[in-house]
Amino acid sequence: MKVVKEDSAVVFHLSLLLEDGSAADSTRVNGKPMCSIMNDGSLTPALQEKLLGMSIGDKKKFTLKPEESFGQPREENIQRFDKHRFGDDMSLEVGSIIAFEQMGQGSLPGQVRSIEGEEVVIDFNHPLCGHNVTFDIEIVDIDPEITS
Numbered sequence: 187m188k189v190v191k192e193d194s195a196v197v198f199h200l201s202l203l204l205e206d207g208s209a210a211d212s213t214r215v216n217g218k219p220m221c222s223i224m225n226d227g228s229l230t231p232a233l234q235e236k237l238l239g240m241s242i243g244d245k246k247k248f249t250l251k252p253e254e255s256f257g258q259p260r261e262e263n264i265q266r267f268d269k270h271r272f273g274d275d276m277s278l279e280v281g282s283i284i285a286f287e288q289m290g291q292g293s294l295p296g297q298v299r300s301i302e303g304e305e306v307v308i309d310f311n312h313p314l315c316g317h318n319v320t321f322d323i324e325i326v327d328i329d330p331e332i333t334s
Contacts, residue, residue: 188328190224190237197221197327198237203320210314219326230255233321240325249320256314263310264299271306278306 190196199219201212213219222228224237232254236246252258272278278298285293286308296308 187241190240190325190328192224192234192238195221195223195329196237196325197330199324199326201322202314203322204314205318205320210319221330236321237323237325240323242325242328245322245324247320247322249318251318252316255319255321256312256317259309259311259315265296265308265310267306267308269301269304269306284308 197219198221199213201214202210204210224234229237230250232250236248240246269278272284276284278301280298280300282298283295284298286296287293294310296310297313299307299309301307
């Protein structure tokens with residue numbers, strides 16, 4: 187029987203649940219599980235620890251503190267921009283997400299936190315920073331064979 191080890195590739199369904207029990211995200215919505223390789227930096231050490239020893243078909247639900255998952259919000263990730271930078275055709279509303287292009291690095295989402303006169307405050311922290319998050323995991327495959 188295959189079990190998740192420190193160097194495994196793991197295919198799993200993941201639902202992220204907020205403290206009120208509502209779902210923040212889930213791979214089950216589209217029926218497409220995610221794949222991660224243990225110790226490649228894509229998963230936090232605490233999440234990896236929870237996956238170790240699980241087998242195909244196993245399910246596990248657990249809660250991680252902010253420091254074990256998405257971290258605490260960082261003040262330097264909140265930035266202020268001149269409102270005129272966004273153009274007249276962009277609808278700026280508190281809570282909306284805006285994609286900012288990074289030179290050669292793709293885009294970075296930022297959430298509009300406030301609009302103060304001619305200044306827009308954008309938060310680049312992950313939306314789940316500072317929150318306890320419950321992970322609901324189901325292992326679909328371990329070290330899948332790659333077919334071309």
